[in-house]
Amino acid sequence: MSSSAPTAPFKNPRAVVRKLLSEAQSEGHGATVRRSIGRHELRSLDPFLMLDEFSVSKPAGFPDHPHRGFETVTYMLDGAFTHQDFSGRKGTIRTGDVQWMTAGRGIVHSEMPASDGVQKGLQLWINLASKDKMIEPRYQELQSKDISRAEKDGVEVRIIAGEAFGVRSPVYTRTPTLYMDFTMRPGSQLHQPVPAGWNAFVYVIEGEGSFGREGAAPAAAHHCLVLGADGDGLSVWNGSGAPLRFVLAAGRPLKEPVVQQGPFVMNTRAEIQQATEDYYYGRNGFEKAGHWSSA
Ligand code: FJE
Ligand code: FE
Numbered sequence: 001m002s003s004s005a006p007t008a009p010f011k012n013p014r015a016v017v018r019k020l021l022s023e024a025q026s027e028g029h030g031a032t033v034r035r036s037i038g039r040h041e042l043r044s045l046d047p048f049l050m051l052d053e054f055s056v057s058k059p060a061g062f063p064d065h066p067h068r069g070f071e072t073v074t075y076m077l078d079g080a081f082t083h084q085d086f087s088g089r090k091g092t093i094r095t096g097d098v099q100w101m102t103a104g105r106g107i108v109h110s111e112m113p114a115s116d117g118v119q120k121g122l123q124l125w126i127n128l129a130s131k132d133k134m135i136e137p138r139y140q141e142l143q144s145k146d147i148s149r150a151e152k153d154g155v156e157v158r159i160i161a162g163e164a165f166g167v168r169s170p171v172y173t174r175t176p177t178l179y180m181d182f183t184m185r186p187g188s189q190l191h192q193p194v195p196a197g198w199n200a201f202v203y204v205i206e207g208e209g210s211f212g213r214e215g216a217a218p219a220a221a222h223h224c225l226v227l228g229a230d231g232d233g234l235s236v237w238n239g240s241g242a243p244l245r246f247v248l249a250a251g252r253p254l255k256e257p258v259v260q261q262g263p264f265v266m267n268t269r270a271e272i273q274q275a276t277e278d279y280y281y282g283r284n285g286f287e288k289a290g291h292w293s294s295a
Helices: 269-281
Strands: 016-021 024-027 031-035 048-056 062-067 070-078 080-085 090-094 098-102 107-113 119-127 138-142 148-152 155-161 177-184 189-193 199-206 208-211 218-220 223-227 233-237 244-251 259-261 264-266
Touching (some): 024 048, 048 199, 070 080, 070 090, 177 189, 199 208, 199 233
Antiparallel strands (some): 016 223, 024 031, 062 107, 070 119, 080 090, 080 107, 148 155, 199 223, 199 244, 208 218, 259 264
16 A cells, blocks of 8 residues: 555454456357456465356357356346256346355256346355265355445445445355455545455456555456455555445365366365266266256
8 A cells, every 4th residue: 555545453454465367268158257266377265266257248158067066156247147057947147146056966057148238247166165065056046135235434345245344144155255345435445354264365346446454556457366364354445536346255265175177176086077977977966967958
């Protein structure tokens, strides 16, 4: 932060230890994503496996594909996406809505743009502990109007998971996780506690601000900032003349081996082999996979 930055009331804000610009790449079927967690330079940040900022127009999208062993959290920033799965479940999420999908032992689904123009959002992949990888799939869906919100001193927050400004999200996080969307007015500052021992990162959506300890360099849109372990939370100052919007995610690390093959994330190679076979033969949670394809 510059010398004119207000002094943080935290004795010890976490530092920014890495800063990455997420560049656009192709994924799915003709879709474009800016990947931050999960790219080569930042393989994972336990328990997080991937964060993609997606921008997709018809006919591109993410046609029928499986998942096992983790959760996907889709947060719409602008537009609408339709989700269909192999159990006949179908729904559309729109700007500000969240779909928190616990794939567990298996989901096969498609995720496609629901209207014309560019549909934008974030998809975060959260790993499940070994003991939870084969649980029954579960969805938690929140419409924009039902997302917990709070406001304080020029800072607005939408709380997808966890607690901010004394307000809690109703979402159950099987892997303990905090996930929130902050918008800060010019000149405002923020100090958000992050539990000790949890890994944490920020992804900037719009505007620019100073993150971390005093003297921190500003970060702008499409940058991912990894926070260091030491300290009691995230300090941010919006010294710019425009609003600053970013998400903060933090999670308790699982500290288990991660073996990933595309949409299957398990603990051992043998479990990946099992997942591949289960999907192929339609077993152990993939029973409905063989006879299903999205409309
Ligand atoms: C996937 C390639 C993929 N990021 N962001 C391989 F593209 C995907 C996948 C997604 C995805 C979906 C949405 Cl809605 C948003 C995404 C990757 O579906 F799962 C694998 N395995
Ligand atoms: Fe998916």
